[in-house]
Amino acid sequence: MDTARPFGRALCAMITPFTPTGGLDLDRAGELAVRLVAEGCDGLVLNGTTGESPTTTDAEKTALVRAVRAAVGPGPHLVAGVGSADTRHTVALARATEEAGADGLLVVTPYYSRPPQQAVEAHFLKVADATGLPVMVYDIPGRTGTRVAPESLRRLAAHPRIVAVKDCAYDLLGSARLIAETPLAYYSGCEELNLPLYAVGGAGYVSTVANVAPRRLRAVLDAFDAGDTATAARLHARLLPLAEAMMAAGLPGTVTVKALLGGVPREPLLPADRETADGLRAALEALLREDQAESVVSVRPKIAACSRTSSIGSSI
Numbered sequence: 001m002d003t004a005r006p007f008g009r010a011l012c013a014m015i016t017p018f019t020p021t022g023g024l025d026l027d028r029a030g031e032l033a034v035r036l037v038a039e040g041c042d043g044l045v046l047n048g049t050t051g052e053s054p055t056t057t058d059a060e061k062t063a064l065v066r067a068v069r070a071a072v073g074p075g076p077h078l079v080a081g082v083g084s085a086d087t088r089h090t091v092a093l094a095r096a097t098e099e100a101g102a103d104g105l106l107v108v109t110p111y112y113s114r115p116p117q118q119a120v121e122a123h124f125l126k127v128a129d130a131t132g133l134p135v136m137v138y139d140i141p142g143r144t145g146t147r148v149a150p151e152s153l154r155r156l157a158a159h160p161r162i163v164a165v166k167d168c169a170y171d172l173l174g175s176a177r178l179i180a181e182t183p184l185a186y187y188s189g190c191e192e193l194n195l196p197l198y199a200v201g202g203a204g205y206v207s208t209v210a211n212v213a214p215r216r217l218r219a220v221l222d223a224f225d226a227g228d229t230a231t232a233a234r235l236h237a238r239l240l241p242l243a244e245a246m247m248a249a250g251l252p253g254t255v256t257v258k259a260l261l262g263g264v265p266r267e268p269l270l271p272a273d274r275e276t277a278d279g280l281r282a283a284l285e286a287l288l289r290e291d292q293a294e295s296v297v298s299v300r301p302k303i304a305a306c307s308r309t310s311s312i313g314s315s316i
Contacts, residue, residue, distance in 0.1 A: 006134055006163045006185050007077040007104055008042025009204030010218045013050040013189075015211055015257050016064060018264060024060045028263075030071030032211075040218040041210060043077025044068065045106055045166075047097075049143070050208045050254045053081050055266040058093055062100040069101035079136055079206075083108030087123050091130040098131040106136045106166060111144040121152050128161045135161050140168035140189065150174050157182040166206050167197065176200040191243035195220055195236040199229075208253035209243050212260050212284060216291065238290055245283040249276065256280055 002008075014036065017028035033044055046068060047053045047061045056064075065080050072078075080102040082093040087110070094105050107127050109120055128135045137156065141147040147169060148156075156162045167175050168189035175197060179186050185203035188194045194205040198221060210217050216239055224232035246256040251272060254265055259272035259280050272280065 001134065001163075003163065003183060004185060005203045007079055007136070007187070007203075009221050010041050010210065010214070011043045011045055011077070011079065011187065011204065011206045012036050012041045012210035012214060013045045013048050013206050013208045013253070014068075015254050015261070015263070016047070016051040016056060018266060020264070022264075022266060024056070024063060026063065026067040029064055030067050032261075033068045033072050033076075036210070036214055037072050037076045039214040041076070041214050042204075043079060043104075044072070045079045045081065045206050046102070047081040048106055048138075048206075049081075049140075049252070050211075050257065051081065052254055052266055052269070053083075055269075058096065061093065062096050065097055065100040065102050077104060078102045079104035079106050081106040081108070081138075082127070083110075083138060085110045085112050087126055090123070090127050094127055094130050094133070098133050103133060104136060104164075105131065105133050106138050108138040108140065109144040109146045109148055111146070114145050117149050117152050120146060120148060121155060124148075124156055124162060125159060128159050131161075133161065134163045135159075136164040136166050136187065137162060137184075138166045138168070138189070140166075142168065142170075150178060153178055153184065154182055157184050164203065167193075167202075172196060172200070175202075191247055192240060195224065195232060198224060208257060209239065209246055211257045212246075213239065213242065213287065216287065238287060242283045242287050245280050249279075251276065260284060 017025040019025045046064055069078055080097045082090055082097050082105050084090045107124060110123055124137060137148060139148040164185040164187060166187050166189045175186055179201040186197060187203055188197040188205040191209050207217055220232050220235045223235060247253055252269060255269055255272050258265055259277040264271055
């Protein structure tokens, strides 16, 4: 495993496709996973927030991991969300996920109960000890109500299987310090910080927008790694209107992705309304027009018509 980038650079927080009647659509999931890998994703994060983990069962979560692993083969990284508010439940799901074929675990801070830092650390350590898989700590206090304190992350970094952080704490200074002071690989979980975090030593990103624009997101990192920071900055800026439309419009990312690719979320989430879906399509089409004008990428994606019953779009 590459300790600097244990799960690659470009990871997509993949949506979970459902049938029109609300069941898990494993065929569509496999098709989408294959397409995302072909379009430049080093790995996929399944059963995360974008994957609607709060409303999928443990059996559905493990079935999704098996189906995606079968579809993409052994090469791409599969990181599976196993977080919950219950440590025992998280440990059991981690073990089942390892058996299903994941090669990494995404573990969110226990939510709602707002445990103190000592309990937060104990939770992550117990999960890390439960399997042989590397762990990505998911630090998203805006959803969980509890930050993983920098001091806790420094201590957790000593565990051989706690190797990465999905960073949604919006503390670039704190993250930069931890990147410099620990071996933890930092992955941006906030679209607008993908390039800034990478520029200070981050490993890459876990992106919801990658469901619809995987090549364009990867192109930012490619340009930066090639030493062309001006192009990286320009490509990053070009993505910001789409990222803002998808992630800052008051709707969860899974809703906005499914408005663009087709498909329905599970309740309590509802599909985007027509006005919102039209705005999302306009933002994506504007990005495609800019790309076409400058020939930044060679494949123009098709956008599925917004439909509450349509399946996942045929191209991204």
